[in-house]
Amino acid sequence: MLFTSYTFLGFLAVLFLLYYLxxxxxQWKLLLVFSCLFYYAAGPFCLVYILAATVTVxxxxxxxxxxxxxxxxxxxxxxxxxxxxxxxxxxxxxKSRCWKWLLACLLLxxxxxxxxxxxxxxxxxxxxxxxxxxxxxxxxxWDIALPMGISFYTFQSLGYLIDVYRGVVPAERNFFKLxxxxxxxxQLVQGPISRFGDxxxxxxxxxxxxxxxxxxxxxxxLWGFFKKLVIADRILTGVxxxxxxxxxxxxxxxxxxxxxxxxxxxxxFTGGIDITIGVAQVLGVTVKExxxxxxxxxxxxxxxxxxxxxxxxxxxxxxxYPISVCKPMLKFSRSARERFGEALxxxxxxxxxxxxxxxxxxxxxxxSWNFIVWGLGNWVVIMISQELEPLYERFHGRFAVKxxxxxxxxxxxxxxxxxxxxxxxxxxxxxxxxxxxxxxxFTAGNWQxxxxxxxxxxxxxxxxxxxxxxxLCLLVTVSLIQRKGSxxxxxxxxxxxxxxxxxxxxxLAVLLTGAYGxxxxxxxxxxxxx
Amino acid sequence: xxxxxxxxxxxxxLISAAVVLTSLYLLQRLLMPKYVSDIVEGALIAEYYEExxxxxxxxIGDCEVYENFSPAVLWEEYGINSYIRGSAQQLIWQSYxxxxxxxxxxxxxxxxxxxxxxxxxxxxxxxxxxMTLEGMEWSMAKVHAIQASLTEKEHFLDYVFxxxxxxxxxxxxxxxxxxxxxxxxxxxxNGYYMRxxxxxxxxxxxxxxxxxYRFGDTAWExxxxxxxxxxxxxxxxxxxxxxxxxxxxxEEWEEQIEAYAKKEDLxxxxxxxxxxxxxxxxxxxxxxGGLHLNLSGAEKITRWLGNVLVQEAGLLDRRGEEPLTTLxxxxxxxxxxxxxxxxxxxxxxxxxDP
Numbered sequence: 001m002l003f004t005s006y007t008f009l010g011f012l013a014v015l016f017l018l019y020y021l022x023x024x025x026x027q028w029k030l031l032l033v034f035s036c037l038f039y040y041a042a043g044p045f046c047l048v049y050i051l052a053a054t055v056t057v058x059x060x061x062x063x064x065x066x067x068x069x070x071x072x073x074x075x076x077x078x079x080x081x082x083x084x085x086x087x088x089x090x091x092x093x094x095k096s097r098c099w100k101w102l103l104a105c106l107l108l109x110x111x112x113x114x115x116x117x118x119x120x121x122x123x124x125x126x127x128x129x130x131x132x133x134x135x136x137x138x139x140x141x142w143d144i145a146l147p148m149g150i151s152f153y154t155f156q157s158l159g160y161l162i163d164v165y166r167g168v169v170p171a172e173r174n175f176f177k178l179x180x181x182x183x184x185x186x187q188l189v190q191g192p193i194s195r196f197g198d199x200x201x202x203x204x205x206x207x208x209x210x211x212x213x214x215x216x217x218x219x220x221x222l223w224g225f226f227k228k229l230v231i232a233d234r235i236l237t238g239v240x241x242x243x244x245x246x247x248x249x250x251x252x253x254x255x256x257x258x259x260x261x262x263x264x265x266x267x268x269f270t271g272g273i274d275i276t277i278g279v280a281q282v283l284g285v286t287v288k289e290x291x292x293x294x295x296x297x298x299x300x301x302x303x304x305x306x307x308x309x310x311x312x313x314x315x316x317x318x319x320x321y322p323i324s325v326c327k328p329m330l331k332f333s334r335s336a337r338e339r340f341g342e343a344l345x346x347x348x349x350x351x352x353x354x355x356x357x358x359x360x361x362x363x364x365x366x367x368s369w370n371f372i373v374w375g376l377g378n379w380v381v382i383m384i385s386q387e388l389e390p391l392y393e394r395f396h397g398r399f400a401v402k403x404x405x406x407x408x409x410x411x412x413x414x415x416x417x418x419x420x421x422x423x424x425x426x427x428x429x430x431x432x433x434x435x436x437x438x439x440x441x442f443t444a445g446n447w448q449x450x451x452x453x454x455x456x457x458x459x460x461x462x463x464x465x466x467x468x469x470x471x472l473c474l475l476v477t478v479s480l481i482q483r484k485g486s487x488x489x490x491x492x493x494x495x496x497x498x499x500x501x502x503x504x505x506x507x508l509a510v511l512l513t514g515a516y517g518x519x520x521x522x523x524x525x526x527x528x529x530x
Numbered sequence: 531x532x533x534x535x536x537x538x539x540x541x542x543x544l545i546s547a548a549v550v551l552t553s554l555y556l557l558q559r560l561l562m563p564k565y566v567s568d569i570v571e572g573a574l575i576a577e578y579y580e581e582x583x584x585x586x587x588x589x590i591g592d593c594e595v596y597e598n599f600s601p602a603v604l605w606e607e608y609g610i611n612s613y614i615r616g617s618a619q620q621l622i623w624q625s626y627x628x629x630x631x632x633x634x635x636x637x638x639x640x641x642x643x644x645x646x647x648x649x650x651x652x653x654x655x656x657x658x659x660x661m662t663l664e665g666m667e668w669s670m671a672k673v674h675a676i677q678a679s680l681t682e683k684e685h686f687l688d689y690v691f692x693x694x695x696x697x698x699x700x701x702x703x704x705x706x707x708x709x710x711x712x713x714x715x716x717x718x719x720n721g722y723y724m725r726x727x728x729x730x731x732x733x734x735x736x737x738x739x740x741x742x743y744r745f746g747d748t749a750w751e752x753x754x755x756x757x758x759x760x761x762x763x764x765x766x767x768x769x770x771x772x773x774x775x776x777x778x779x780x781e782e783w784e785e786q787i788e789a790y791a792k793k794e795d796l797x798x799x800x801x802x803x804x805x806x807x808x809x810x811x812x813x814x815x816x817x818x819g820g821l822h823l824n825l826s827g828a829e830k831i832t833r834w835l836g837n838v839l840v841q842e843a844g845l846l847d848r849r850g851e852e853p854l855t856t857l858x859x860x861x862x863x864x865x866x867x868x869x870x871x872x873x874x875x876x877x878x879x880x881x882x883d884p
Contacts, residue, residue: 006685006687463701496542500546500549504546504549504550508553508557511693511694511697512557512697512698512700513698514697515698516694516697517685517688517694517695517697518656518683518684518688518695
């Protein structure tokens with residue numbers, strides 16, 4: 001069920017009416033029913049996978065919770081009898097039991113994810129290897145349909161399980177509440193990846209109709225529709241034209257494609273998240289922000305703190321830190337310091353942990369070498385810029401340009417260009433082709449296409465470019481205003497006629513300039529495939 | 531104070547709703563195609579609702595009815611009051627629901643259905659759907675017609691709120707969209723689309739070999755529903771195959787229709803086989819090389835059909851009946867006027883490019 005389909009709007013309208021008509025104590029149950037219906041609409045088989053994740057995580061978390069409770073009760077009961085050593089040994093034993101449950105559940109769920117998402121990638125690589133070795137044997141590909149949002153709900157539910165293990169949140173004893181946390185429909189399609197501690201309070205609470213909250217939610221949905229339908233789905237035609245025929249569109253077209261894709265991905269993903277957060281807000285549920293004006297970042301590192309925030313923090317909390325502080329890594333750190341000196345030796349474990357994170361990020365994004373190279377490309381750029389840090393500091397010590405507008409603009413443009421260049425790996429069908437196309441940027445010498453009208457042959461007319469330019473101006477303006485606080489708050493403080501003109505104007509912009517309906521292909525959200 | 535605030539709020543909501551609904555309505559009217567000077571076929575279906583509804587004969591079907599039969603001739607020569615509810619590529623279920631729709635207003639004595647529509651068993655093209663369905667007034671017949679006709683990418687809601695379909699037409703708007711925003715001008719003569727120009731039929735292609743010559747189940751289902759509906763209402767159903775040379779009419783199709791007509795005891799007239807009787811000459815009586823008849827051809831076969839209607843269906847001459855006669859005087863004047871206009875335009879065109 002596409003967020004931008006009539007079916008979804010109808011689904012939402014029915015849910016909204018029922019949600020505020022029924023007693024508050026039934027609201028979360030209604031959300032669970034509608035989440036199941038939403039997921040069922042994506043294919044009944046999808047329910048099996050999400051149910052498996054929910055059941056296994058529920059039981060593992062309950063077991064871990066029970067073991068932790070037993071431990072607390074035992075220590076409390078035998079506080080005076082047990083020596084410090086006995087307490088430590090007992091805790092160790094209980095922790096080991098919890099670890100076994102955690103590990104089993106992690107392996108099972110990541111195993112399911114790996115099988116449905118990466119089996120064919122593995123087969124492809126084995127076949128390629130056999131070819132390289134001159135062996136004629138080939139393994140057939142599996143016919144496995146990827147359940148919608150499996151990466152998102154798997155990570156979200158495993159994050160919860162790890163939090164229970166760490167004692168950050170108590171185990172949720174109500175299976176249906178946990179099921180709702182895992183399957184809450186607005187974030188099933190493309191995240192954000194919520195934490196139980198952040199989401200549960202408002203998700204299970206009773207909500208009375210509040211016109212301000214509801215209208216804020218609806219405004220956010222409308223803004224998401226604008227990004228998705230007016231910008232992302234319109235520019236999609238140009239992106240597809242360029243990447244669909246690499247043999248005809250090299251050189252400067254690759255640059256244009258990079259820029260188009262940067263805009264498309266931003267409008268598509270942030271638009272989808274706006275709809276997600278808006279829908280949740282209409283229902284009184286608070287979902288964490290996933291973006292913070294990422295294209296205003298002055299470095300790639302900063303960009304990744306502001307883009308897909310919940311995924312970044314998930315990888316940091318559940319992969320980077322555990323790897324950084326695990327025993328082998330601490331041992332490696334000690335030996336690196338001894339061998340390479342204090343400064344470099346100290347950084348090496350960080351680089352290694354970052355490598356693991358970026359490798360995982362790449363793999364998470366998709367089962368192809370393109371994503372793996374893209375992930376590692378990010379890692380390389382971040383590591384290089386970290387290594388160049390002293391050089392930057394010396395430069396800034398000598399030239400006082402750090403706070404100059406033009407220098408900050410240069411940094412922002414540099415970040416956007418770097419990110420867009422890395423994203424070419426998302427676009428082309430394989431890694432060698434991506435490198436080849438990237439190479440044509442410097443060899444084709446066809447930059448005249450930027451002004452000789454060639455861009456009008458990409459399926460986008462001058463009106464499309466006009467709409468895109470106006471949309472882009474609006475995006476930038478809103479982002480600039482956002483730096484000083486919520487735009488919706490600012491608009492809400494205006495007199496009613498101004499508010500009405502602004503929001504109705506935005507609605508008409510979506511209605512009249514949106515790329516939807518017959519004549520336009522309804523495009524799935526890009527992040528839905530992850 | 532609280533009451534005053536509530537009142538103010540209510541006023542704000544009402545004014546806002548009025549502004550939204552009015553502006554959306556106006557936008558929808560503006561953006562919808564008007565079919566006045568270009569692709570006028572799209573305007574045919576809606577014109578019926580402006581008519582007096584006391585017809586003896588109703589034609590239903592695709593372009594083979596609205597371009598090949600002239601109700602003006604039926605009136606002028608036989609006193610038969612008829613109307614054509616035809617539209618481009620009208621699918622058989624659309625014909626059925628158009629008949630249902632027509633029967634909401636009147637019960638004619640004869641319904642004439644052009645059988646070429648049986649060739650399609652599934653929805654075809656959105657553009658043609660629009661031209662047939664949009665002009666229908668809302669009723670359950672229209673709802674069912676839409677549901678039966680939707681192609682894969684279409685949505686029912688797009689018919690309820692056509693602005694959702696035509697939302698991006700603002701870039702193609704012309705003066706006509708403003709001029710005919712609320713009131714359009716008639717483009718047909720009782721559903722007949724007049725063309726006086728001539729393009730002789732030459733090198734008419736043979737029909738392609740089909741994998742299966744049997745009409746589809748859905749097509750037959752609606753054929754039977756048309757027959758039953760007519761029978762239930764006491765209407766004489768006549769099946770016709772207009773004399774268009776293309777799309778090709780296969781012998782296998784002919785056999786199926788003949789068998790059906792015989793089984794149901796229906797009169798079936800295949801004008802392709804009546805060229806001698808009707809006097810059709812494809813060197814002079816078609817404007818597009820044999821696909822459709824021009825005015826001359828349409829008047830010839832209508833004249834022949836009128837005689838059949840009188841002889842076989844016993845239709846009476848209603849000339850002299852008021853206010854029908856006065857109404858037809860106006861219609862015939864408009865018919866003649868357009869005929870003259872088209873001949874003049876054609877002469878001017880030929881003079882400019884001899």
